[in-house]
Amino acid sequence: MVTTVDKAGVDRAGFETWVTPRLPGLLRFAYLVTGSRDAAQDAVQGALAAAYEKWDHVSTRAQPDQYVRRMIANSHVSQWRRIGRREFSVAEPRGGSAADSAEQIAEHDAVWRMCVGLPPQQRAAVVLRFYEDLDYREIARVLDISEATARSHIHRALITLRIQLTSEDLP
Template sequence: MTFEEYVAARGQALVRFAALLTGDQHRAEDLVQDALTKAYLRWAHIRRGDDPDVYLRRLVLNGSRSWWRRRANRELPAEAAPEQATPGRLDAEAAERDALWRLIRALPEQQRAVVVLRYYEDLDDAAIARVLDCSAATVRTHAMRALHRLRGAYLEGVTP
C-alpha cells in the first residue's frame, strides 16, 4: 500500500481519533498533519511493520502529549454556558452527550486515550497496549479507573 492510499483510506479515522483525544477538531487536524509528515519520511519502514495504524496512532498520541508539554500551549477552551434542555427532545440527547464528553475530556490522558481507543476505535486490549506502549493489564487498569470515574461523575451529575 502506498502512502497516498493509506492516507486516503485511514486519514479521516486518524483525525477522528485525534479529535476524540483532544476535544478540538482544529488541533486534531494539525496533529494528524504532523504525524503524517513524520510518517511519510519513514513510510517504507512503517509499511513493512506489523501494523501501520499502531505506528500512526502512536505518533498522533505522542504529538498530543508534546503539544501539552510546551509552555506556550497552556490555553484551555472556554466552556459555553449550557442551556437547559427539555427532556425527550433531540437537544436533550445532544446536551447529555456533550456533558459526557466534558467528563471524558477531564480524564487523565492515559485513561482518556484508553476510552477513545477501546470504545470509539473499537480496539482490543492488545492493540491498545501496542499503541500506548504498555501492557494489556495496564490498559485494563486504565479502563477500569476511567469507567469508575465516569460512572461516579455521571451519576452525581457533576460536570467539570
C-alpha cells in the same frame, strides 16, 4: 502500477494510497483524543508528516494504522506535557442532519464533557476502547504501554466517570 519516489526516496503513491481512505478516521480519533478540531488537525498533520518521512519503516509494520494512531496520541501527550496545562473544549455537534435531535446532541456533549476531564493517557485508552472498539492488547500496542497499564487506564477512567455520574445525579 507506477511507483512514484520523491527526492528522499519515499514511495509517495504508496503513502497517498494508504492515507487517503484512513484520513477521516484518523481525524476522528485525534479529535476524540485531543478534544479540539485544531489540535486534532495539528496532531494528525504532525503524525502523517513523521510517518511519511519514515514510510519505508511504517509501511512494513504489521499494522501501520495502529502505529500512526500511537504517533497521534503520543504527539498530543507530548504537547500537553510541554505546555504543562490542558486545554478544555466542548465538542461541537457535526453538521445537522434531520435525524439529529436535541437530546442526542445534549447527551453527546455531556459524555464528551466528562471524558475531556480525564488525563490524556486515560482519555486515549477510553477512546480506543469505546470509540475505536479495540481490545486491551491493541490499545497497549497503539499507546506503547503494557496491556496491564491499558486495563488500568480504562479501569481508573471508568471509576472517575462513575463518580462524576453519581455526583451529578445527587440533588
